[in-house]
Amino acid sequence: MNTQGTWIVSWFDLVGLPKDLPHWVYTLVSLVCVYLFVVIPSAVLMSYLDRKLTADLQARIGPNRAGYAGVLQSIADFLKLLQKEPQFKWGLRENLWLVSHTMALYSTLAVLPLGSLALLVDTEMSAFLPFWATLVLALGTMLLGLTQASVPGWFGGIRVAAQTLAGSFPALIALVCAGVRAGSFKWSSLVHSQSFALWGWAAISNPFQTVAFFVFIISGLVILAIPPLDGGLSQSDIHGGVSSYLHGRRLSLFQMGRLYGFFFWCLITVVLFLGGWNLPESLVSHLREGESWIMLSFLELTCLLIKTFFLMLVVTWVARVNTRVRVDQITDFSWKVLSPFSLVALMGASLWAGWRAL
Amino acid sequence: MDKNIILSKLNKEFPTLKFETHRFGRSEVDSVWVESQNLLKVIEFLKFEPELNMEFLENLNVSEIDQVLVLSYFLTSSYVFSEVPFSKSIVLRTSLVLPDGESMVSGFSVSHILTNADVFEDEVGELFGIRFESKLNKDLKIKRNLLPKGLRGFPLRKSYKMGSVVVDPQIKKSKSEAGQ
Amino acid sequence: MSQNYLRTDLTTWEIGPYHGALPVPMRLKLQLDGEVIAHAEVETGFLHRGLEKACELHPWKSLVSYADHLDPEGAVFGEIVLTNAVEEIFGIPVPERAQCIRVILCELTRISSHLAYIVRMAKMAGSETIIHYVLRDRERVLDLFELLTGARFSINFLRYGGVRFDVTEGFIERVLELCELIRIRIKEYNDVFTYNHSFIKRSANIAPLSKELIRHCGITGPNARASGVCFDLRKTYYGKAYDRVEFEVPVGVGALGVVGDVHDRFIVRLKEVSQSIEILKQLVETIPSGEYCNLVDNKISRAIRGEAVSRVESSRGLLSCYVLADGKDTPARVQFTTSSMFNVKLIPYLISGVRIEDLPVVLASLDLSVAEADK
Numbered sequence: 065m066n067t068q069g070t071w072i073v074s075w076f077d078l079v080g081l082p083k084d085l086p087h088w089v090y091t092l093v094s095l096v097c098v099y100l101f102v103v104i105p106s107a108v109l110m111s112y113l114d115r116k117l118t119a120d121l122q123a124r125i126g127p128n129r130a131g132y133a134g135v136l137q138s139i140a141d142f143l144k145l146l147q148k149e150p151q152f153k154w155g156l157r158e159n160l161w162l163v164s165h166t167m168a169l170y171s172t173l174a175v176l177p178l179g180s181l182a183l184l185v186d187t188e189m190s191a192f193l194p195f196w197a198t199l200v201l202a203l204g205t206m207l208l209g210l211t212q213a214s215v216p217g218w219f220g221g222i223r224v225a226a227q228t229l230a231g232s233f234p235a236l237i238a239l240v241c242a243g244v245r246a247g248s249f250k251w252s253s254l255v256h257s258q259s260f261a262l263w264g265w266a267a268i269s270n271p272f273q274t275v276a277f278f279v280f281i282i283s284g285l286v287i288l289a290i291p292p293l294d295g296g297l298s299q300s301d302i303h304g305g306v307s308s309y310l311h312g313r314r315l316s317l318f319q320m321g322r323l324y325g326f327f328f329w330c331l332i333t334v335v336l337f338l339g340g341w342n343l344p345e346s347l348v349s350h351l352r353e354g355e356s357w358i359m360l361s362f363l364e365l366t367c368l369l370i371k372t373f374f375l376m377l378v379v380t381w382v383a384r385v386n387t388r389v390r391v392d393q394i395t396d397f398s399w400k401v402l403s404p405f406s407l408v409a410l411m412g413a414s415l416w417a418g419w420r421a422l
Numbered sequence: 423m424d425k426n427i428i429l430s431k432l433n434k435e436f437p438t439l440k441f442e443t444h445r446f447g448r449s450e451v452d453s454v455w456v457e458s459q460n461l462l463k464v465i466e467f468l469k470f471e472p473e474l475n476m477e478f479l480e481n482l483n484v485s486e487i488d489q490v491l492v493l494s495y496f497l498t499s500s501y502v503f504s505e506v507p508f509s510k511s512i513v514l515r516t517s518l519v520l521p522d523g524e525s526m527v528s529g530f531s532v533s534h535i536l537t538n539a540d541v542f543e544d545e546v547g548e549l550f551g552i553r554f555e556s557k558l559n560k561d562l563k564i565k566r567n568l569l570p571k572g573l574r575g576f577p578l579r580k581s582y583k584m585g586s587v588v589v590d591p592q593i594k595k596s597k598s599e600a601g602q
Numbered sequence: 603m604s605q606n607y608l609r610t611d612l613t614t615w616e617i618g619p620y621h622g623a624l625p626v627p628m629r630l631k632l633q634l635d636g637e638v639i640a641h642a643e644v645e646t647g648f649l650h651r652g653l654e655k656a657c658e659l660h661p662w663k664s665l666v667s668y669a670d671h672l673d674p675e676g677a678v679f680g681e682i683v684l685t686n687a688v689e690e691i692f693g694i695p696v697p698e699r700a701q702c703i704r705v706i707l708c709e710l711t712r713i714s715s716h717l718a719y720i721v722r723m724a725k726m727a728g729s730e731t732i733i734h735y736v737l738r739d740r741e742r743v744l745d746l747f748e749l750l751t752g753a754r755f756s757i758n759f760l761r762y763g764g765v766r767f768d769v770t771e772g773f774i775e776r777v778l779e780l781c782e783l784i785r786i787r788i789k790e791y792n793d794v795f796t797y798n799h800s801f802i803k804r805s806a807n808i809a810p811l812s813k814e815l816i817r818h819c820g821i822t823g824p825n826a827r828a829s830g831v832c833f834d835l836r837k838t839y840y841g842k843a844y845d846r847v848e849f850e851v852p853v854g855v856g857a858l859g860v861v862g863d864v865h866d867r868f869i870v871r872l873k874e875v876s877q878s879i880e881i882l883k884q885l886v887e888t889i890p891s892g893e894y895c896n897l898v899d900n901k902i903s904r905a906i907r908g909e910a911v912s913r914v915e916s917s918r919g920l921l922s923c924y925v926l927a928d929g930k931d932t933p934a935r936v937q938f939t940t941s942s943m944f945n946v947k948l949i950p951y952l953i954s955g956v957r958i959e960d961l962p963v964v965l966a967s968l969d970l971s972v973a974e975a976d977k
Contacts, residue, residue: 121731122731122733123738124734215615219637219958292728292800295959298728298959299622299728301623301958301959301961302958303621384730384731385729386798387724387728387729387798387801387804388727388728388729388804389800389803390803390959391959392637392957392959393803
């Protein structure tokens with residue numbers, strides 16, 4: 065087994081699974097484990113932190129009944145949504161949405177960079193695959209909106225499509241900026257070109273990369289319709305747009321999808337621009353020499369997740385304080401501000417990298 | 423004196439009409455009785471006369487006094503384009519005879535001269551049962567349905583008996599069929 | 603806008619009576635050209651309570667509690683306009699102290715109503731943080747009402763000839779504390795919300811109200827003042843303790859957009875809160891001593907017949923009341939004319955050409971009260 069697989073073996077040793085199963089079993093088990101032990105707890109923790117922080121900003125208490133200080137609130141909400149009866153019988157179109165949404169979104173689990181040893185797909189296309197998944201997600205959401213017979217769903221679908229289109233262009237260019245600096249799009253090289261210390265982060269290394277970082281995170285919010293740039297899913301006039309007729313299990317699926325999208329976009333931003341999972345050199349070399357893979361991957365994951373949560377909380381903070389931006393103002397901003405900035409950043413980053421190489 | 427200007431101009435413009443003038447309550451404003459067929463002419467004159475410019479209908483009140491509907495038009499000078507708002511005011515009164523039973527009365531609409539009159543005319547029309555015949559194409563932009571569908575009678579008339587709400591049986595039947 | 607060579611159809615969308623975009627129950631039938639509203643129709647009447655008929659059936663003493671249900675947020679304006687009309691008919695003099703107390707309550711109600719307006723605007727624009735802070739400060743105003751009158755909203759406090767209870771030293775102290783608090787908080791709201799760039803983008807240059815439209819629909823109050831029509835009944839017509847105080851009437855100048863747009867309507871109301879604070883400070887310090895109610899000759903006698911109209915500048919605009927007495931125990935006619943009736947007429951004209959996403963903000967900016975409009 066190659067180095068990438070070594071870490072899986074050590075985890076299996078811990079659990080006690082046999083080592084001679086076919087590879088796809090290992091992959092499947094690891095994907096499920098990633099979902100259950102990384103994504104779901106992050107979602108629960110993140111939604112709790114979001115609600116408590118929002119409540120703090122608004123001078124109120126927030127959830128405090130479910131569990132001690134409300135820590136079990138997300139689970140309680142999820143269980144409640146599961147037991148609500150759906151009103152409409154789903155037809156072929158809705159099932160098509162379900163399949164494409166699930167397939168697109170959760171296929172990125174395989175591509176998530178969760179540590180130097182936890183990379184299942186580490187090729188030159190790695191950085192682009194989640195990006196592709198967001199586009200398919202947007203397609204699914206748009207179809208969901210357009211199939212509804214009501215004006216809110218229709219408008220929601222069109223707005224989501226417009227937002228995604230507007231946000232994809234600068235996001236892609238900013239992604240290329242990060243790759244230009246690292247010299248490749250493999251997760252391992254992207255992170256390896258940065259360091260644990262603050263001055264080694266890609267976002268701070270040169271001004272064009274800083275611009276690319278801001279463009280990337282903001283255009284991510286545009287693509288995924290995350291507040292404050294959630295004009296496509298606006299609550300006040302179209303009652304949530306595409307989700308205006310979703311109830312119960314389907315609504316929880318939709319909300320989980322949105323939260324997951326936000327989570328992995330912030331994760332990728334951290335990996336590309338904010339130092340990734342880098343730990344101090346001395347610690348890493350000590351752990352590698354001692355071959356304590358579990359400890360190493362656990363610490364790297366923790367470092368990565370802490371930075372991701374911090375980024376998510378900053379975005380939430382900005383969202384709570386400001387008003388919602390109108391959808392045509394979002395797309396205007398994306399085309400007229402983010403795109404030129406991203407192009408300038410790309411040119412600057414390429415020149416910088418080229419000059420350094422000379 | 424402001425009120426003398428208004429009255430003197432009215433008498434000059436309409437020498438054939440006799441205006442019965444009283445004091446409005448305890449205030450300084452005049453209330454002038456006008457025949458219903460002359461009302462439109464008088465209002466047009468008051469609005470377009472350059473010195474008066476009384477184009478703001480502050481209130482259109484309908485009261486039932488002794489089986490007669492008294493309509494009072496509270497006209498004042500404009501407050502939008504003039505320096506001193508409410509400098510001139512007058513109350514024009516006219517009357518409509520109330521028929522027996524629950525039939526509607528016809529009156530003349532002034533909404534083609536006083537643009538905000540339709541707000542009042544819709545309301546009193548529904549509550550008193552007055553049909554204001556309008557010269558304008560009825561502007562369908564605003565509808566006010568104050569009373570429930572199928573309610574018979576006009577609540578603000580004195581002859582309306584409280585507690586005797588009669589809903590049209592057709593409406594009741596269709597509601598029960600719909601399973602409500 | 604549809605081009606000549608591209609044939610597009612208008613979408614019809616009916617919303618109401620209850621919808622997230624509507625601040626009040628009403629039905630809107632919209633014709634949409636893409637995301638822009640091409641044509642609109644309004645239907646109201648969902649909150650008709652028969653207030654005027656109820657006033658005709660009850661004795662004179664009970665009318666005050668009906669009048670303060672005219673506009674639940676601005677209860678005292680309905681009461682003051684009714685009591686003034688009745689006092690004019692029956693010749694009941696009101697002592698100066700009672701007039702001052704009435705005006706103090708008017709200004710406190712104006713502050714409370716405008717704070718609720720900020721909450722509605724913020725909610726429609728999508729900013730939820732400021733809502734909680736403003737509501738907390740509004741609770742302090744409502745606490746003052748409760749201290750004086752016993753109730754937070756429908757205060758039922760005015761009587762013919764004066765008010766029900768006297769104000770105490772403790773109340774005056776607390777009013778001065780409140781003025782100081784609101785003065786500091788207005789600065790906070792300006793920092794967080796009013797001059798926030800994202801709110802300015804949602805509200806500047808949107809749905810400007812022209813003077814022609816004001817004249818056509820008869821709009822009064824802060825909506826008209828935001829478009830430059832400087833008409834405030836407190837200054838021009840009213841008197842009654844307002845001539846004892848000095849204050850300015852804020853008028854919209856279009857500092858961040860055009861004159862009369864949504865942002866101007868918002869700013870004018872914030873400035874009015876500041877001016878109400880000034881009025882309150884001046885009044886409570888110079889409140890005259892005397893009776894709080896004329897208990898000697900405030901009887902409604904059957905011998906007097908007459909009619910009267912009284913007006914007041916309420917927080918939403920011009921509010922007037924016509925009362926007709928014909929010598930019986932109950933009035934012959936009570937009629938209220940409110941500014942919200944005209945604001946409803948204004949809606950279809952104002953929202954044509956506005957984007958559907960701005961609809962909630964524009965409707966909230968008019969400060970409609972359907973309780974006033976439908977009576």
